[in-house]
Amino acid sequence: xxxxxxxxxxxxxxxxxxxxxxxxxxxxxxxxxxxxxxxxxxxxxxxxxxxxxxxxxxxxxxxxxxxxxxxxxxxxxxxxxxxxxxxxxxxxxxxxxxxxxxxxxxxxxxxxxxxxxxxxxxxxxxxxxxxxxxxxxxxxxxxxxxxxxxxxxxxxxxxxxxxxxxxxxxxxxxxxxxxxxxxxxxxxxxxxxxxxxxxxxxxxxxxxxxxxxxxxxxxxxxxxxxxxxxxxxxxxxxxxxxxxxxxxxxxxxxxxxxxxxxxxxxxxxxxxxxxxxxxxxxxxxxxxxxxxxxxxxxxxxxxxxxxxxxxxxxxxxxxxxxxxxxxxxxxxxxxxxxxxxxxxxxxxxxxxxxxxxxxxxxxxxxxxxxxxxxxxxxxxxxxxxxxxxxxxxxxxxxxxxxxxxxxxxxxxxxxxxxxxxxxxxxxxxxxxxxxxxxxxxxxxxx
Ligand SMILES: Cc1cc2nc3c(=O)[nH]c(=O)nc-3n(C[C@H](O)[C@H](O)[C@H](O)COP(=O)(O)OP(=O)(O)OC[C@H]3O[C@@H](n4cnc5c(N)ncnc54)[C@H](O)[C@@H]3O)c2cc1C
Numbered sequence: 001x002x003x004x005x006x007x008x009x010x011x012x013x014x015x016x017x018x019x020x021x022x023x024x025x026x027x028x029x030x031x032x033x034x035x036x037x038x039x040x041x042x043x044x045x046x047x048x049x050x051x052x053x054x055x056x057x058x059x060x061x062x063x064x065x066x067x068x069x070x071x072x073x074x075x076x077x078x079x080x081x082x083x084x085x086x087x088x089x090x091x092x093x094x095x096x097x098x099x100x101x102x103x104x105x106x107x108x109x110x111x112x113x114x115x116x117x118x119x120x121x122x123x124x125x126x127x128x129x130x131x132x133x134x135x136x137x138x139x140x141x142x143x144x145x146x147x148x149x150x151x152x153x154x155x156x157x158x159x160x161x162x163x164x165x166x167x168x169x170x171x172x173x174x175x176x177x178x179x180x181x182x183x184x185x186x187x188x189x190x191x192x193x194x195x196x197x198x199x200x201x202x203x204x205x206x207x208x209x210x211x212x213x214x215x216x217x218x219x220x221x222x223x224x225x226x227x228x229x230x231x232x233x234x235x236x237x238x239x240x241x242x243x244x245x246x247x248x249x250x251x252x253x254x255x256x257x258x259x260x261x262x263x264x265x266x267x268x269x270x271x272x273x274x275x276x277x278x279x280x281x282x283x284x285x286x287x288x289x290x291x292x293x294x295x296x297x298x299x300x301x302x303x304x305x306x307x308x309x310x311x312x313x314x315x316x317x318x319x320x321x322x323x324x325x326x327x328x329x330x331x332x333x334x335x336x337x338x339x340x341x342x343x344x345x346x347x348x349x350x351x352x353x354x355x356x357x358x359x360x361x362x363x364x365x366x367x368x369x370x371x372x373x374x375x376x377x378x379x380x381x382x383x384x385x386x387x388x389x390x391x392x393x394x395x396x397x398x399x400x401x402x403x404x405x406x407x408x409x410x411x412x413x414x415x416x417x418x419x420x421x422x423x424x425x426x427x428x429x430x431x432x433x434x435x436x437x438x439x440x441x442x443x444x445x446x
Contacts (some may be wrong), residue, residue, distance in 0.1 A: 031083070033070040037314055037375060041080035049088035051169065051195045057084055058193060058433070059167035065436055066193050068137020069109060072401035073315050075438040076141065076189065084193065086136070092116055093196065101158055103198045106136030111304035114296025122201040126150040126233065127299040129347075130308035136194040141400040142186045142359045144368065145299060146233040146349035148322075152361055155354040157185045159198030164191070165429040173198075183417065183424040186358040188400055188443060190425045190434050206254040207232065207298035208290045211274050212267035215245040217333065219265040224326050227265065228350050230258060233299055236348040237276045240336035247276055251298055260290045276301060277310055277345045277372070284308065309372060310344050314380050317370040317399035318387070319360040322350055324394045325367035331390050332369055338386055342379045344372040357417035358443075360397040368399070381405065408445035418443065
């Protein structure tokens, strides 16, 4: 099916709110991830609503994995033994205005947290493209937004409470636990069950969002740094054809002098709100055209209560050193005729370096090249190794929650703290209670 026909079929279905392809936890129903591409390998799911319940479930099970909001595309959250849902644990526990922190239960989503913080005069430094995801699931996989000075969402974590394999409760903080803390934040679900997270907050702010159409790739080549510096959060969307960035999304904070000129490096300011995927309804997207709004309703591309992205899709994303951004973008562009037939849209973002061991941005200012694919895994599985080979000289790190085919030996070379992480995981989980096939075949592969 060609891209236009696929999108036309999808458009009617996806314009309406709240039709995410979520399966329920109902008895007898197969339990799937958000996009429906993964059926979890067990139907044994426990719910926990208190830390004590978590502790007794952890003690009782030989092996288990925790579910967040199930937005990962790969099997990182899967278990063939037992799943634990912390859905009821979504309270905002405490806001400490003096320390500028907020402490939350693990399943609170950014969509729930944002308006709460804003009402109290506070904000987070950044958000991902969607607010629907849980804080614990996001921080443990190094989920990121965009902005050359913005680190990923995990970097906001200043404290963690974890139930370890023995059922003990461990608290870790940035202030007191140094390297152990830096190893634990992007924990990939391998250290235990996160039951509380403390996040840094800052005074609230407003954001204006502008979308530009048809930015020539030549301008990206010549002015990459200028483009990135133009917004607080910048996204370039392309299907890699015609040497064009089809949509450039610039999000600026209220104190920015950027006022949305009608033309930007040859691209034209959009005069209506748009979806990053051509032909899909902008109703699902946050307001554009420079209308100021609260940070939580502008930094994500997609609105809470509406289907983010396309819904029926797969995703992959590769992070690599920002200094190689232009070369890497041009290298992917050369693969356009292999990529585009299977693609809904690509997005290019930058993220600042951090010091979290398993972060995709560990010690590296990064560019992220993302692919939203049509839901055709056999085709995507064929094209991913081609992209990975093409980008291999740039030492890419695949997103922990998305699809990749890179072999574990290569993956291990991308994380200098990987052995330390394996030791840290063994300290909290000596028998591999929280390990699953995904972790065994990547991080823990020998
Ligand atoms: C439409 C869409 C858009 C996206 N956009 C972005 C984006 O802009 N940027 C980006 O970086 N990513 C993006 N993602 C990926 C997504 O943010 C990550 O995959 C994230 O992990 C999802 O969180 P979750 O709660 O759904 O995690 P899940 O898929 O439920 O779980 C992920 C991992 O977290 C673990 N986990 C969850 N809760 C706990 C807990 N309490 N204790 C211990 N471990 C736990 C699970 O066991 C698993 O290992 C997007 C995904 C979708 C579907």
